Amino acid sequence: MNSQQDPVETKPPAEQSSYQQKHKPASEFNSRTEYLEHELEIMELKRWKLNLPFRDFRIEVEDWVPAFAATIGKIVMVTAMVAAFASQFNLSPEFIVENVRYELLIAGVLFVVLFSALINPLTNLAGTHGPMIPLIPLIAAAGGHPLALGIMVGIFGLLLSASKGGSKLVTLTGEGVRGGLLIYLGAMGLVGQIKKFDQWSVSIDQEPVFFVVIFATIVIYAYLAKIQKRWLAIPLCSAMAGIIAYAMGTPFSFVTEPGLPNMSPFYWWGENTGWQMGWPELHHYIAVIPFAILAVAMWSPDFLGHRVFQELNYPRKAHKVLMNVDDTMAVCSVRQIIGAGLxxxxxxxxWGTYMIPAAIAKRPIPGGAVLTGLVCVLASVIGYPMDLAMWEPVLRVALLVGVFLPLLEAGMQMVRSAQNSQSAGICMFSCALVNPVFGWALAMLLDNLGLTGDKERAESLSWTDKLTIPLITFIICVGSLALVGQLPGFPALKQQT
Structure with a gap:
């Protein structure tokens, strides 16, 4: 009888994975949190080997939260990026919708499930490089080509990954610098999203919607934090925002019909179809080199913030499920080359809108990755969910509670001592002077030299870690910023040559 009720029991222990042997049903734990933390502690996810659901990990109800959050964030960010390109190259709104659909399929089918769920679940999902969006007009003005840019970003990213540079930079970033970076990113993001939501409500002559939705979001988020259910913030607050806005008379309609985009690279890179630019030539690759270097330089602080979120929310014994920074860089690089080529x-x-809610929900990468791939594909094919995700009340609230407020909270948790607060303050000051890339690089250099922060930590470092690597990183970041005109008061060096 027992073998019929539980066929897993009939397997010899040698045929079961370590995870299967250690797994216990949720009913044996005093709380759901205990069960989820136990799952994180017993998992031994494998790098660059096949990982299977129920053999190496499970898919839980909590995994739906990062899946929905990631899909909303993906639609929002890719739309913003493709729209920025489209405005520079005089492409139609229909092009934007079809390309976003195409990107959802590329991400969902080729990379989210294949890499982050099955082949290497220690890699975070490859999302969208938001800080590069403001630079797109400069890229176009410099004679850049989207395909050339994508290929060069991928090549530089693979070089950084192969040299283990990403993980090394994460190790050399002290807690104070990490905290300052997260606080700055969180605070600036909060202010920016609230400002955009306010401007939108004014533009449609529905100003009360802004206050009522944000007020309700604050109350709900505070209650979820009190009952330790913050992982519900994105779906609950986004649904609330949409319901309140619609009830107050805010206009909304579904316009994107079901369908599939054109999937031929020759269509997208034709001279009269798709991007209407043809295939890139040598001068296109040369034009985008400084922007590609800057894009990859921005990766380290971004990846650092996402791994820190896991470290803060996972139990200490869960080190075998933490995101591998170098592997994530490799997957992002390959995804970039193939995605742009297609x-x-x-x-x-x-992918921040995936990792942050997943970490808060105490879930590893692979379970939610399977669901994210599924939801992305469904959103692309059905079409209508794209309209809902891009509706201002929904997308602004999702980004507020799913990304920027958690970033702010995590940064404040890391700044507990006077030494860390000093490093954090310098980091935020430097970020405000230029941008987060400059701020992180300068603060890391000063912190490792012992000029700010923990002096004992600085004394324990070798001269390579204390000066050589941070100084080279700072020079590369500043040089890249100078080339593309991102240093205040200085014209772009590339335009002078």
Whole structure:
């Protein structure tokens, strides 16, 4: 009888994975949190080997939260990026919709499930490089080509990954610098999203919607934090925002009909179809080199923030499920080259709207990755969910509670001592002077030299870790920023040559 009720029991222990042997049903634990933390502690996810659901990990109800959050974030960010390209190259709104659809299929089918769920679940999903969006007009003005840019970003990313540079930079970034970076990113993101939502409500002559939705979001988020259910913030607050806005008379309609985009790279890179630019030539690759270097330089602080989120929310024994920074860089690089080659307009980076809610929900990468791939594909094919995700009340609230407020909270948790607060303050000051890339590089250099922060930590470092690597990183970041005109008061060096 027992073998019929539980066929797993009949397997010899040698045929079961370590995870299967150690797994216990949720009913044996005093709380759901205990069960989820136990799952994180017993998993031994494998790098670059096949990982299977129920053999190496499970898919839980909590995994739906990062899946929905990631899909909303993906639609929002890719739309913003493709729209920025489209405005520079005089492409139609229909092009934007079709390319975003195409990117959802590329991400969902080729990379989210294949890499982050099955082949290497220690890699975060390859999302969208948001900080590069403001630079797209400069890329176009410099004579850049989207495909050339994507390929060069991928090549530089693979070089950084192969040299283990990403993980080394994460190790050399002290807690104070990490905290300052997260606080700055969180605070600036909060202010930016609230400002955009307010401007939108004014533009449609529905100003009360802004206050009522944000007020309700604050109350709900505070209650979820009190009952330790913050992982529900994105679906609950986004649904609330949409319901309140619609009830107050805010206009909304479904316009994107079901369908599939053109999947031929020759269509997208034709001279009269798709991007209407043809295939890139040598001068296109030369034009985008400084922007590609800058894009990859921005990866380290981005990836660092996402791994820190896991470290803060996972139990200490869960080190075997933490995101591998170098592997994530490798996957983002490969995704960038293949995605751009197929015709997509996305620039890849670590997927924040997936990792942050997944970490808060105490879930590893692979379970939610399977569901994210499924939801992305469904959203692309059905079409209508894209309209809902891009509706201002929904997308602004999703980004507020799913990305920027958790970033702010995590940064504040890391700044507990006077030494860390000093490093954090310098980091935020430097970020405000230029941008987060400059701020992180300068603060890391000063912190490792012992000029700020923990002096004992600085004394324990070798001169390579204390000066050589941080100084080279700072020079590369500043040089890249100078080339593309991102240093305040200085014209772009590339335009002078």
């Amino acid at each position: 015709g997509g307009g996305n620039l890849a980076s670590s």
